[in-house]
Every structure is written in C-alpha cells, then in structure tokens.
Amino acid sequence: MTNVVPIETAKPAVQSAPKRVGVLLVNLGTPDTADAPGVRVYLKEFLSDARVIEDQGLIWQLVLNGIILRSRPRTKALDYQKIWNTERNESPLKTITRSQSDKLAAALSDRDHVVVDWAMRYGNPSIKAGIDALIARGCDRILAVPLYPQYSAPTSATVCDEVFRVLARLRNQPTLRVTPPYYEDEAYIEALATSIETHLATLSFTPELIVASFHGMPKSYVDKGDPYQEQCVATTEALRRRLGMDDTKLLLTFQSRFGNDEWLQPYTDKTMERLAKEGVRRIAVVTPGFSADCLETLEEIAQENAEIFKHNGGEEFSAIPCLNDSDPGMDVIRTLVLRELQGWI
Helix, strand or coil: CEEEECCCCCCCCCCCCEEEEEEEEEEEEEEECCHHHHHHHHHHHCCCCCCCCCCCCCCHHHHHHHHHHHHHHHHHHHHHHHHCCCCEEEEEHHHHHHHHEEEEEECCCCCCCCEEEEEEEEEEEEHHHHHHHHHHHHEEEEEEEEEECCCCCHHHHHHHHHHHHHCCCCCCEEEEEEECCCCHHHHHHHHHHHHHHHHHHHCCCCCCCEEEECCCEEEEEEEEHCCCHHHHHHHHHHHHHHHHHCCCEEEEEECCCCCCCCCCEHHHHHHHHHHHHHCCCCCEEEECCCCCCCCHHHHHHHHHHHHHHHHHCCEEEEEECCCCCCHHHHHHHHHHHHHHCCCCC
C-alpha cells in the first residue's frame, strides 16, 4: 500500500536563489603571451579545429606539427609584439573585448538579474570558464553572443560547437540562446558609416577611395554552402548605399589567406599593389568583419598592407579603427543583446 504524506506534515521546498540571465560575449581568441611558446599553444588549438581546417587528416597533421608549429610561432610572435598591450601584457583583442563586456554590463546595470561576461573561442578566458562563471552566479539562461557580424562556419559555428560541448557535460543545463549574424542590421551599418565619416574628418588628406577588407576564407568552403561571402557582399552594398558610394569608391576585398588553396577574391594585398600601380595615391581601409581591432587589423592592414601600398607608389594610407568599445560600437552590441533577450528580461 502506498503511504500518503499529509499536506500539513510535508516539508516545504527549499527556497532557491533568484535565477539570473547570463550574456556571454565571445570573440575569436589570442595567445596568452607574445612569444613563440604562447603563439604555438594558440595556433595548435586554432588550427586543430575542423571548422577552421576541414581536412584534419594525416597529411595536415604532419604539416601542422612538423612544419607550421615549428616555424610559424616565431614569426607570428614578432607580429604580436608590434601591437601588444604592454601595460596589461595582453593583446588588444583581449583588452577591447573585456571593455565591451564591462560597458555592456554598465548599460544593463538597471537589470540586476542580468550578468555579462566574456570569453575567447581559442585561448583564455575560455568559453567553458565563461559558462561556468555565469552558472556559478545563478544564471539558468545564457545568451551566447558571437562577435562576428557575418556568419561563417570557422567563426560563428565553432563558437556554437564549443558552447554545446560545454553544455553536453552538464546534467543541469542552462537554457541557451545564440544571437544571429547582424551583417546588414541597421544599427550596425549606421555605426560603420558613422565611424568612417568620423575618422575621415580627422585626416589631413582625402582618400580617393575606401577598401572594405574582410577576413578571407577558402573558396571551397563557400562552394559547399557557407554564406559568408554573400553576407560580406550584403554588408558592403548596404554601406555603399548609406555612404552614397558605388563599387568604384568602396571596394570589397578579402585578407589573411593561408596555405595554397584558392581563397575568396579579390585579395586585399594584391588590390593594394594594383591600386598603387594604377596611380591611386591616397586610400583608407575599413575592416567591417571585425568587431574589435586585433592582429589582422592593427598589424596586417595598418602595417603590412600600408607598406605594400606605399612600396608600389601609394603616398597616404589610413586604417579606420574597428567599432571596438566606441559609443557606436556599443550601441550595436546593446541593440543586438536586448533584442535577443526579449521574453527573458
């Protein structure tokens, strides 16, 4: 016979702590130190991701461990040293992403049940550490925010992969949401246009044209269905409309190619060389695919590509800063987060 416990003798449920909503900003990643050992650890994690290098077979493993991780960390460490935040002993990407998190937290401070933190897909602080910290602070719902305006499998999708891997180990999982790409969001396009106009007003010269340089991708990834190129085009076209420019005044290019495969074209470095040789003397470059300045913007664009342009006859070159933690940049992040938190706050 089943024993029935009278209601009046049943113990009341233990009162649980008030639940909170967590927001986790996630960017690509950075070495912990600007030396060969630090860069080697970072590259090992980054290049071992099948979203980044899809063929992780024996040949790639031999190339990665036998060639790349033996030589490339030394050269890339020198590049990181050119842009390193020596005061904090960290990369600018880490400094800026932390500031974005702090400023978003301040903007949402009137909602005391919302907790904001940040993480890197590769390196530290890890996504696992970020999720663990949010759960420890009582968050039973988490909004993951990949800080990539344009979706791609090697960026946005791999953030989701890692978030899901972390949650897969938990018995009591928080409810999860992920922000969508915002490549032609009105707030994002307006912020880009405002940042460009503000920067150009500070220059002592007038650029003959502007190059919008996006991070590259193997063409084969797009051929298999990745929407990245299409979204980069959509961003550029929206920016042209907002600035009143055509494709002769605002060019689209792709940078940072790696290996021997064909990547998305036109290539940024080859475009810099061509434009200079064709007689263009004054140019500005904007990097709309990056939410924060990093090695690819501060060193590859502002230094390497500036040198290519000037070496081939160019005279004036200016790299337009990313949105970073500027007021327009934070407006974009805040708008995106508040939109996706509807129903939770």
